[in-house]
Every structure is written in structure tokens, then in C-alpha cells.
Amino acid sequence: MSKSTDKDLDDEEFTIVVEGKSLTCQKSLLREKSEYFRAMMDSSMLESQTNTVTLLNQEFSVLSSLIHFVKTGELKISCGGGNMKNITEAAVMLQIESAIESCTAYWKKTLDHETCLNLMAFSKLLNLENLFSCAKRHSLYYFSQVRQSIDFLQMEVEELTEYLSCPDLNCTSETEILDAIMAWYAHDKPGRKSLLNKLIPCFHGEDVQQEEWEAVQNHKLINESEDWKTYINNIKEKGKEMKPEEKFRNLPVIILTFGGYIVEKGCEQPSTDICKFDDSEKTFKPFHKLKDIYPEVGPKMGYQVTVIGKDVYLSGGQLSMTRYSMVMDVWKLDGFDLQWEKVTKLSSPRRHHGACGSQTSLFIMGGFGKYRDILDTVQQYDTVDDKWTDLPKMPHTWFTPQAVCCENKLYVYKTHLICLDLVTLEWTTVRRTPCSVDNMNTFIPYYFNNCIYEFPFLDQELDWFYEFELGKLQLQKTSLETGKWEAVPYSDSIQFGNRSFVCNGKFYTINRASNEFICGYMQDFSLCKELGTQGKAGQDCFIVVFPHYPVYKIKS
Template sequence: MAGVASPEKATSVKKKGERKCAIKEESRQLSSIMAVMNNLRKQGTLCDVTLLVQGRHIPAHRVVLAAASHFFHLMFTTRMMESMSHEVELRNADPEIIELLIEFIYTARISVNSGNVQSLLDAANQYQIEPVKKMCVEFLKGQIDATNCLGISALADCMDCPELRAAAADFFQLHFTEVYKLEEFLHLNVQQLTYLLHQDKLTVRAEAQIYDAAVRWLKYDVCTRKQYMVEVLGCVRFPLVSKTFLSKTVQAEPLIQDNPECLKMVIGGMRYHLLSLEDREDLGENSRPRRKKHDYRIALFGGSQPQSCRYFNPKDSSWTDFRCPFEKRRDATAVFWDNVVYILGGSQLFPIKRMDCYNVLKDSWYSKLGPPTPRDSMAACAAQGKIYTSGGSEVALWHTHT
């Protein structure tokens, strides 16, 4: 009979509903218990350990710390001296950061921002509080750009964060031609530099850009780095450099003219261009990936329609909707820069202060701080890594009358 569920299906639906209710009740009960524990901690009631951090005393309960941190679990459940001591000193720790971590352990709430993320990650890694470490990693992944990707990669290595390191490496490989021109790149040591330049996945328009990066690094401190010339220029695949660039630019470089080994590499690259196509294929030279020709798309963001984000692909004249987790805006402005769409201003019953960001390559959304004064219908453009805004009108809170 149409429209009537079978008894088995009805029972299954009922059981799922009961499980959801049980999970919600369990979560509510645990939150309630931890709220009581946190109040006891703040009052110093039933606390059986005090963390001493640079002269500051932070009372807590051993069982709670041990349940949240493998570090404290080992400290309090083994024969370590601290397991019997009422006061435990945490050396080389920041008292503000430790208090944030203790507050998180009791409340599951913490504020991660650009000012504390590195210290929080360091402490969460040391005291093995995985949820905080994961939140710091997610925050830093959203902050990766050309100016910091190398630093974040080094931080990820120190903190044993492979996911963060992979994200920084992906960004570096994709934006290599932008990163190598910045100051951070020039401060790499020779081992870091050669490791990066040897990577097959560097996205370049021409191998000459690898050569340019290598020479820029050498010339930044030529007296000290001249000894590494063969090692560094050995990262350049000279057969992939154009014959014209080799003869006019590379061969004329004084650093190379004064180094027989490097000059030999360049001559080998020039000889490669004299070979037949079959002989070149026999040598099996691997080319680095080039930037792919993109399917250019026209994207729409905002408005009051049910689906506020979609793009039009001129190649096949098709429209495609994609998910936006944030509320829709009216009279907003969208700016595109470095594969990210920035949506600023606008309103939806209330002024929207934040700036929503959509990473086209990663198909991911995140938010950043918007203009100081919420505005709509403003003009905006991006140039050289900065977003400029002008005009628009201040957004007042909308009122509804009954």
C-alpha cells in the first residue's frame, strides 16, 4: 500500500531517533558535569594538584588532566616524582597559554588567533592535547600564503604536523614563481634550498625560473654561498632551458664563467638542443609540470536566491551550483586574487563584518576579518597582494515592525 512504511522500517527509524536522543542527552550530561568541575577548579575546591608556571599557581584536578592529556596521564599514573607531589612546575611554559589549555580541558572552548596560534600549537604538541593541536593546524592552513608558506612548513616539521606540512608544500609548489622572489626564500639554508628546487611538482612556466631562483639565492650572500654553486645549479635542468636563454643569459653570467663545473652543465644543456628528437627521448629528460590551461569561468556570489553561489563555464555554456556555508548577502562585493574569491560588505537583516573567502583550487571556504566599518555597495579591487575598497554606505541594523 503506497505511502505506508513497513513495520521493520518504522522500527529502524524509531531506534535511530532514540540513539540521537541518547547521544544528545549524554553530551548534555557530560557538559553539565564538566561545568561543575570547572567551577570547582576556579574555586580551588577538591583540587589535588597545582601547576606552577613562572610563579603563577594554576589549581586543577589530576584525573581531569590525565583524561585529556597523555603527557599528564603518564605524569600522574607512573612512579614519576610529580605523581606524588601536590605542586608540579612546568618549566619554559607560558602561563597565559597553559591557562588557555586548562580552560579548554574543562570546557572544550578555546580561541585560536594569529597572536597565540604558534604558542598554542607548541604547548598542545608538548602536552599532547590533540584537539587543540588539530584546531591550530586548521587555523594555520587557512593562513598559508606566499610570505609564510616556508616558515609554516618549518614549523610543521618541528611540531610533527604532517598535514600542515603537506598543505604548506602544496602551496609552495603551486606558487613557486611568487615565493622565490620573496625575502623568506633567500634565507633558506643550502639543504632546504636544494631539496625544494629538486622537486618535480614545482609549477613553472619555464625552467629558466628555477635557474633564476638558484642565482638569486646565490647572489644574496655570494661570498658565503659561492662554495655551493655546483650543488645549487645542479638543481637546474639545463636541457629544459631554452637555447636562447642559455646562450644570452646563462652563459654570460659571471658566476658561471668563473666556475668550470657549472660551465660544463650549461654546455651540456646547449648540446642537448643539438640532438635529434629521437635522441632526446632516449635520454629520458623529465620536464617539470607547466601551468595548465584553465577552463575560464564566470562566478556569481551573493544575492537573495536560494542558491547564492554558482559559476558559468563559457567552454560548454553550463551553470554549476556550489555550496556556500555562510548566510547570503545583499549588495556585497567580490574580488578575485591568487585563486581566492574574497566577499566583502553587504548585509542580510544585519551588517556583516567578516570577509568570507572561497579557495577555488581547494574548493574550501573560510573567513577573515572584514573592513572596520560594515558597508554595502562599495567598490573593491585587488592589486599586488592587497585589496583596496572605496565608497559604499554604512550598514545600519534593520528593524522589523509588527
């Protein structure tokens, strides 16, 4: 048969009969878009000879939408998306890959705390790995919100056990696991009483802090089951001996560095790289280019890098010290897909400002304005509502302050430690910072276990300050309960670098003496391990560590 005849055959109309009604489409289009129809047409099946097939157990309206998609690339979605479940199932059955991608894109837009568990089950049933991975990471990271959904309360015990037993689950403590099981049990006590024992392995005593055990033993769930009570009493004794490295739950994280400077041929040059720690090669390697965000990358740009939940925000800065070219765009790196986007603009220019984040808000304060005027203004950006709010001004005009937000309070460091109550919106002075040189912020604060830990901080501009003051700088903490400030002992093998970061109960820093990248445990400030070398990470770079989930595969 000649090639022209083959083309003529492909141009023939193919008829699909559904519910007694007929749909027609060119064979060439069906062959191109659908593996199902391609296999049918390439076989010796009767349908390939008659150019007609009857599909059972399908709806005409659903197949009509899919054939319309094959012809036009447009997916017809009914009001409210009521037909999308059936369209997705049919697209999978007919192996129309482009339609499957469009359906997946639709479902991703509906992904939230209420839908993620249902979408995870739905995508698992249809073997939609991309959608499954997105739904699973959402359900794991937003556990505190997801556990309040109706889909969570209606989970089968096997599904619940698998979900709560995941080491990647983002729970505040194991008490939250007990709260979640109790809510699930209370949803149907008569039908679930006998199932409580199956959920015992979901609780991990090795993750319980000593001060939490009383709350665990007095929890409502424990009084519902003698087996649970016996298990908790036994695991408590074992828990006393557990070490930080034996924790079960650990959020998967990604480690990035931003900017800093590199030394080439004895000269310091600003680093243009955002580097990612490569765990397989144990070193930092270029990941993104700062020039993809900032048209010019120079020294002393004065931008801030802030982690808010699972995302990283870049705010403020100046491209040119001579032209006063200020950066107004605020960029976000999404912690799920690692894609950058502009999310908002500063209401007024600022550089060398302070910045910190809560779970949903970015706080910026102080810094230099456009004409080197030192600022006392404070602003809050709500990342959910995309809204800026002016907060009361600081009692001082400060540039390069350090800040941390916790317990509805904003703590800001410079020559004093001051606090803004985010409920009463009043500033108070907590104490003077223990630094003998005015206008030198020498600590980076982090919140952990109801204390603010102040990590030593010296940047490249303070090299002259090292030999005079380095011996006086030490790790310290302030208890938010008592207000007591004290030094914190730590391993002699740790020398904190110019910048440190705290995430998931661990601190990360580049050892000043060896240039090795290390991490340690916040619980006892013991050295966890030397992770690797500084590699391509710039000196005096920002270090950020934030949750980043792997691609989850559907288990067969």
C-alpha cells in the same frame, strides 16, 4: 579500590606550576585531553601521588591558554597571533591533540606565498605532518611567487637544494630555476659565492627546450661561476638528445570526467557521475556525484567545466529544458583538498556558453539566455578578488563557442576565430575557421608554446556529421607570433575522441576507435601510453586534468 573511588580521584584538582604560578584543572580533563598527563597519572611518578607538577622552560601565559582550552575548547589567541608559536610548541610537548588540531587550523589560515616556507620548516620541527603537507604543496605550486619572498632569500643552501630539486616544483622553465638561484645568491654574494656549486644539481637540462638554450647560456648566473658554465655547456649536448618522456619535472595531476552519457540496454542515459582516473586499476571510477551539485541531472544541460590554475569551475547550465530552471551558482573544486564549494553567482543566466580560464580569471561568453535568446555578452570573474567584470560584447551572437585565453588575449571560435585584446578591449577577426558547415564548432583550442592548438571535436549531437566531415577534421595550430595556420601531423595510432585536454605538456583523450584512455606529448605528438580504459566515464564527457599534489610526509 572501588570504581566510585577511581571516579573521585579523577575529579580531584591537579596543579601545574609554571614560573612560580599555579594553574589547576580536573585530572579527568587532563587525562582525556593530554597523552602527556595521562601517562603521568597512570604511572607511579611522584606527581601522580601529589597531584602537582612543575613544568620548566614554559611560559605561564602559554600554559594558561592551553588549560583554558582543555576546560572550554576555546583557544585564547593574542592580538596578531603573537603567542601561537609558543602555544603550538607547548601543545605538542603536552600531546594535547585537540589543541594541536586547533593550532594547525590557525596556521593554515595564515598560509600564503610569504609564510609557506617558514611554516614548512616549523611544522617539520614539530612533526606536524598535516601542516607540513599543506605548506609544502603551496610552496611547490606557487613557486613563481614564493621565490620572491624574504624567506626564500634567507634559506640555507641545503634547504634550497632540496626545494629546487623537487620534481613536483611548478616552474615555467629551467630558466626560472636560474633566476631563483641568482636572486638567492645576490642576497649575500660574499657569503654565498662558494656555495653556488652545491646548487648545480638543481638545474635539469633535460627539461630545456632547444630554443631556450641561448637564454640559459647567457644567464647572469652562468657568468658567476666557471663550474656552472662548464656544466651548462656539457648538459646542453646531452639535452639535444633528450626525449619528452625523460623530463625531470612533472606536476602531479588528477584526471576527472564530468557528465556525458552512458548506454544501458541500448538506451542513452545522462551520466550522473564525476569519474576519477584510478591509476592503480587503469580505469575511470565514480568519484563524486553531479547530483551533489545539481539537484537534477539531465541531457544537454549546457554547463561548462573550466580549469583555472589548480581548481575546477562549473558554470551555468539548465536543470530542466521545460521549466527554464537555470543554474546561477558557480562551483569550485579545490585542487588541493578536492572539496567543492559555491564561490559566486552568474549575473545573468546562460547555458551552452563558452568558457575558458587564465591563472586567476574565469571568462564566459555567448550561449543561450533564459528564454533561448542567443547571447553576445562576455564576462570575466576574478577568482582572487571575487569580482565580475563586463567585457565588450562579441561581434556575433554565438552559442557553444570554444575559447582559450593566452598572452592577454581572449580567442573565441565558432564560424570565425575572433580575438579580444584584454588590454585595449577591442575585438578583431583573426580568420574563418576551416569548417564547411556553418554554426558547427569543430575544434577545442589549447595554448602551448606560443601556439594555439585546435583539437578535433565532435559531440554526440553531431553523429550524423561524422561520415561526411570526419576525414576533413585534423589537428591544427595557429602561431601567435606569425599568425600562420597549419595542420599538425601525429601518430596514426591516435584517434582523438569527442573531447581532449592539455596539461603539463601532454594531451589526453579517449581514443574514438578503441575507447582506450590515452595521452601523448605536445612536443612531438607522439603517443605516450595507453593509460587504461574508459571505464565508468560517460561518452562525450568533459575531460579535465589539473594539478593535485600528494600528501607529503616528513622524512625522518
